[in-house]
Amino acid sequence: MSCHELSSPTTLGNKHELIKVAIVGNPNVGKSALFNKLTGGNAWVGNWPGVTVEKKTGRIVIEGHEVELVDLPGIYGLTPYSLDEVIARKFILEERPRIVIQVINATNLERNLYLTIQLLEMNVKLIIALNMIDLAEKEGLEIDINGLMNQLNILIIPTIAVKEVGVDNLTKAIIMELNSPPPFFKINYGPEIEEAIQRIERILDKCEIADVGANSRWIAIHLLEDDKDIEELFRKRGLEDVLRKVVEIKRDLQTRLGESIEVLMIEKRYQYILSLTQKYVKRRHVKESLTTFTDRLDRILTHPILGLMIFISTLYLLFKFSFDVASPLTNLLDVLISGHVHSFLKTLPLPTIISSLLADGVLQGVGILLIFIPNLFFLFLGISFLEDTGYLARVTFLSDKWMNKIGLSGRVIIPLLIGFGCNVPAILSTRVLGDDRDRRLTMLIIPFMSCSARLPIYLLFTLVFFKENQMLVILSIYFIGVTTAIITALLFNKLLFKGQTSGYVMDMPPYLIPSVGNIFAKSWERIKSFLVRAGSIIVIMMVIIWALSIFGPEGYLGVEALRNPDLLSRSWIASFSKLIEPLFKPFNWDWRVISSLLFGFVAKEVVVSSLSVLYNVEEADLSTVLSTSFTPLTAYSLMVFTLLYTPCMATAATLRSEIGLKNTIFIIIYELFIAYIMAYLVLSIGGLLL
Amino acid sequence: MKMINYYILSMGLTYIISSLMFILENVNIVKTGLSQVTPTDAGMALYFVTVGTLYNYAYFKSSEEVFGTSLLLASIMSIAFMFVQTLHYSLQLLDLIVSDSNIEVLFNLMRIEIVLGILSIPILLKERGNHI
Ligand SMILES: Nc1nc2c(ncn2[C@@H]2O[C@H](COP(=O)(O)OP(=O)(O)O)[C@@H](O)[C@H]2O)c(=O)[nH]1
Numbered sequence: 001m002s003c004h005e006l007s008s009p010t011t012l013g014n015k016h017e018l019i020k021v022a023i024v025g026n027p028n029v030g031k032s033a034l035f036n037k038l039t040g041g042n043a044w045v046g047n048w049p050g051v052t053v054e055k056k057t058g059r060i061v062i063e064g065h066e067v068e069l070v071d072l073p074g075i076y077g078l079t080p081y082s083l084d085e086v087i088a089r090k091f092i093l094e095e096r097p098r099i100v101i102q103v104i105n106a107t108n109l110e111r112n113l114y115l116t117i118q119l120l121e122m123n124v125k126l127i128i129a130l131n132m133i134d135l136a137e138k139e140g141l142e143i144d145i146n147g148l149m150n151q152l153n154i155l156i157i158p159t160i161a162v163k164e165v166g167v168d169n170l171t172k173a174i175i176m177e178l179n180s181p182p183p184f185f186k187i188n189y190g191p192e193i194e195e196a197i198q199r200i201e202r203i204l205d206k207c208e209i210a211d212v213g214a215n216s217r218w219i220a221i222h223l224l225e226d227d228k229d230i231e232e233l234f235r236k237r238g239l240e241d242v243l244r245k246v247v248e249i250k251r252d253l254q255t256r257l258g259e260s261i262e263v264l265m266i267e268k269r270y271q272y273i274l275s276l277t278q279k280y281v282k283r284r285h286v287k288e289s290l291t292t293f294t295d296r297l298d299r300i301l302t303h304p305i306l307g308l309m310i311f312i313s314t315l316y317l318l319f320k321f322s323f324d325v326a327s328p329l330t331n332l333l334d335v336l337i338s339g340h341v342h343s344f345l346k347t348l349p350l351p352t353i354i355s356s357l358l359a360d361g362v363l364q365g366v367g368i369l370l371i372f373i374p375n376l377f378f379l380f381l382g383i384s385f386l387e388d389t390g391y392l393a394r395v396t397f398l399s400d401k402w403m404n405k406i407g408l409s410g411r412v413i414i415p416l417l418i419g420f421g422c423n424v425p426a427i428l429s430t431r432v433l434g435d436d437r438d439r440r441l442t443m444l445i446i447p448f449m450s451c452s453a454r455l456p457i458y459l460l461f462t463l464v465f466f467k468e469n470q471m472l473v474i475l476s477i478y479f480i481g482v483t484t485a486i487i488t489a490l491l492f493n494k495l496l497f498k499g500q501t502s503g504y505v506m507d508m509p510p511y512l513i514p515s516v517g518n519i520f521a522k523s524w525e526r527i528k529s530f531l532v533r534a535g536s537i538i539v540i541m542m543v544i545i546w547a548l549s550i551f552g553p554e555g556y557l558g559v560e561a562l563r564n565p566d567l568l569s570r571s572w573i574a575s576f577s578k579l580i581e582p583l584f585k586p587f588n589w590d591w592r593v594i595s596s597l598l599f600g601f602v603a604k605e606v607v608v609s610s611l612s613v614l615y616n617v618e619e620a621d622l623s624t625v626l627s628t629s630f631t632p633l634t635a636y637s638l639m640v641f642t643l644l645y646t647p648c649m650a651t652a653a654t655l656r657s658e659i660g661l662k663n664t665i666f667i668i669i670y671e672l673f674i675a676y677i678m679a680y681l682v683l684s685i686g687g688l689l690l
Numbered sequence: 691m692k693m694i695n696y697y698i699l700s701m702g703l704t705y706i707i708s709s710l711m712f713i714l715e716n717v718n719i720v721k722t723g724l725s726q727v728t729p730t731d732a733g734m735a736l737y738f739v740t741v742g743t744l745y746n747y748a749y750f751k752s753s754e755e756v757f758g759t760s761l762l763l764a765s766i767m768s769i770a771f772m773f774v775q776t777l778h779y780s781l782q783l784l785d786l787i788v789s790d791s792n793i794e795v796l797f798n799l800m801r802i803e804i805v806l807g808i809l810s811i812p813i814l815l816k817e818r819g820n821h822i
């Protein structure tokens with residue numbers, strides 16, 4: 001045992017030392033709610049190193065001790081099956097938090113205690129937050145907390161996270177626990193396995209492994225269970241001979257037992273848990289328990305037909321809520337920003353270039369950001385609500401079968417559908433996926449979901465060229481987007497992301513009435529991280545685009561260039577468009593179209609308005625001009641191109657903050673490439689047919 | 691008990707008939723001109739069909755235990771829609787301050803989904819008492 005664990009009284013007296021406390025628990029036990037209550041909402045959100053799984057930390061001061069709380073991913077056990085479990089275990093082993101708090105769902109002790117046992121076997125100082133005791137009570141469960149505490153020799157604090165009940169006791173427990181020695185805990189695995197454990201322990205005692213972060217019994221148990229991570233660790237240190245001896249012991253044991261060692265050990269743990277719950281949990285009879293209520297609702301909500309209808313309806317309402325309800329607010333912001341504040345900045349006694357930089361560059365960037373806020377906030381509010389009621393888990397269940405066919409898990413359906421509204425929240429909502437591989441793949445295909453900002457472009461072109469079948473043509477564009485997404489998913493599954501989506505346990509939490517505070521807190525947290533992470537990039541990009549429009553190869557053109565097509569045609573943007581014009585020769589698009597597409601990177605809605613500036617006509621007269629410079633076929637290929645060509649700036653900024661610059665650039669290039677190919681295909685196949 | 695059953699049935703039928711009217715209008719069979727009582731788009735029509743189905747399902751299975759669950763869901767969905775629409779139309783009044791959009795938006799607060807949502811409140815209260 002390392003001296004760290006045997007914390008001496010002198011280190012305790014030192015109040016300036018930062019005390020690390022980890023919070024673990026199964027998914028959906030109320031871990032985030034409790035974490036928020038403990039930290040008072042002051043958390044710092046980042047990613048775990050090297051992966052896109054979210055890491056939350058918060059600092060609080062308890063009785064003069066500075067405590068750092070780290071929220072670990074939701075996990076079922078400490079066997080490294082999934083990325084989340086690897087992260088959590090690594091943290092406990094390597095960072096050695098002084099105390100681990102496990103949040104337990106009191107209505108489902110059996111399943112939650114498995115993690116408890118694994119934590120106790122690691123000899124960590126454990127405090128249990130027995131959460132959701134209000135629900136346990138409703139279900140008629142009577143838990144003998146004192147009995148359980150004495151048997152396991154750890155502190156158990158009953159809590160109701162959403163009502164902040166028990167949170168004070170929990171912080172007191174942290175301080176109390178600092179002084180106590182780490183618990184001693186041992187499950188008896190039966191004479192044969194115990195003997196093998198002891199034999200391995202004796203071998204381990206002879207090698208230098210004190211820094212692994214766990215006791216030798218724990219390492220021995222995990223070696224018996226074929227723990228790949230631990231084996232890898234031994235190999236790295238050149239301890240192959242130990243592994244060979246372990247294999248011998250295992251083979252010996254296997255022949256004596258005649259059964260899989262791992263399965264037997266898991267069974268023993270469950271037997272132990274069962275003995276605990278039989279002794280300390282009593283069930284009273286109640287009118288209708290939460291479980292039967294949940295079962296009944298599930299019969300309708302996961303019904304193949306009715307369930308699907310309810311799902312589509314819910315989605316419709318979600319979009320209505322986030323777009324319709326937000327639109328008056330968005331309009332208001334728009335009028336304020338591009339009207340009042342814009343003209344105010346223009347009237348300031350500043351050199352024109354400075355006032356234009358502020359008004360047309362910075363303000364425009366800030367405006368794009370702000371105009372997103374009402375939409376995003378309402379969307380997040382809706383999603384958090386559905387998530388907290390437990391409904392999203394059912395949607396996942398409904399779609400799992402279909403999504404598995406393209407190598408993704410059912411949970412991916414939510415971000416993808418949100419993508420039809422706006423790609424930015426879609427990318428942010430991939431955070432709930434947890435699984436790194438699913439997240440990356442989903443982010444890659446989200447931009448193919450045609451967001452609502454692309455609709456004005458389709459509307460304009462279909463109105464001019466496909467007046468008869470407008471609806472049908474637009475639908476076909478959406479269809480092309482979805483098909484491209486599916487093909488991309490299949491392709492990358494084969495090439496880059498080998499292996500299956502992490503087999504997660506389909507957890508069906510009981511239906512709950514969500515707490516308003518929790519929902520607002522969650523939504524606000526998501527908005528905040530969008531503003532912080534994507535905000536500065538959007539503003540900077542906007543300023544760059546602004547500069548490229550008012551400067552040209554001849555030098556400064558004057559801020560009038562933004563509204564004057566002759567000047568604009570001499571800007572860098574126009575020059576660049578003319579430079580790459582030959583690339584688009586097959587499509588017959590001239591530089592003005594290409595420039596608008598470049599502006600479209602700022603925000604897709606801008607394409608239409610910049611076309612009208614460049615053609616020097618009112619937006620209303622644009623259709624006449626377009627009908628002379630496009631054919632239905634080139635118009636259609638342009639629509640396909642705008643559908644696929646690149647995520648807009650806000651999306652790109654969000655992507656960058658989530659998966660880094662390199663991956664974002666890769667996605668942009670890949671999508672440009674696909675867009676070009678698809679537009680070309682449309683042109684040549686169409687040319688053959690027509 | 692009887693009364694309540696008729697209430698449920700008529701709620702369900704109203705939803706379904708309203709969306710049928712939407713379909714009829716859109717394939718140009720009849721022009722009812724009753725835009726206050728028909729859905730405004732296809733998504734809303736589907737929503738109406740779903741809620742209507744849940745209400746009717748509850749009515750026809752009134753002897754089984756699925757009855758209450760179906761009713762609970764139907765009333766929650768009705769009220770959710772009412773909530774969203776009311777919020778939407780009220781916020782639209784904000785626009786009046788900055789633009790010259792029509793004061794007639796106020797009439798939208800008497801649209802069918804809002805009325806039906808309000809009529810669903812007693813059902814939710816009753817079912818909530820039974821379940822939770
Ligand atoms: N009734 C009740 N609900 C709770 C309690 N703690 C959390 N919840 C709810 O349980 C759901 C899941 O909580 P969350 O914190 O997101 O769980 P996590 O997945 O473990 O982070 C949310 O709807 C919470 O409002 C509790 O003590 N009592």
